[in-house]
Amino acid sequence: MTPAVDLDTIFAALADPTRRAILSMLLEDDMAVTDVAEPFEMSLAAISKHLTILANAGLISQDKRGRVKWCKLEPDALREASIWMQSFGQFEAVNLDAFERFLQSELDIAPTQD
Template identity: 75%
Template sequence: MTDRLDQVFAALADPTRRAILSLLLEDDMAVTDVAAPFDISLAAVSKHLATLSRAGLIVQERRGRVVWCKLDPVALADASTWMQGFGQFEPVHLDAFERYLAEQFRGDVDRAGE
């Protein structure tokens, strides 16, 4: 399971691959249609698609001469399940944390002026 999660998170780390997944949320697409919005070569898009495929995030299927890409949500579900394990912790209250730091800073300044 760890190796698969590593592949999923490595694939999601790239903004182009995340954008590709967003496109595939709407519908299955041919590789050329996936490549159209990006200002990179078709070969570069194909490499991104291969990474997404190895991570299990998409499935590629040849239909005649055209390769179609389809989102496969199972790998995302596994990653989501793993991340939900961290939901048990209290969220950080940034306002309270900022007040604490300001008080600490004031205390340091007051002590330095003594």
């Protein structure tokens, strides 16, 4: 996590259900922005705003491959939040497989098919 990214930024990014759903989708593999947008009933511009918030929080990275912009999950970005939660002694380290199952159950999202 870059020094400019703090816990408030990470938790604010995670507070939105659309952004959590996007993270869940990216657990499987990198995705083109248009593929990320497909299951949502909102404009590509609105999805792009969500992706920008996730990128600013360090939760995803984006790069351009040819004419297509791709999104990639940055799972280490959750490490700082996990460490903070552990300091309360009530939480275990974030297990990304368990996190994915949690997101899928909370958002009622079917696992992505390749």
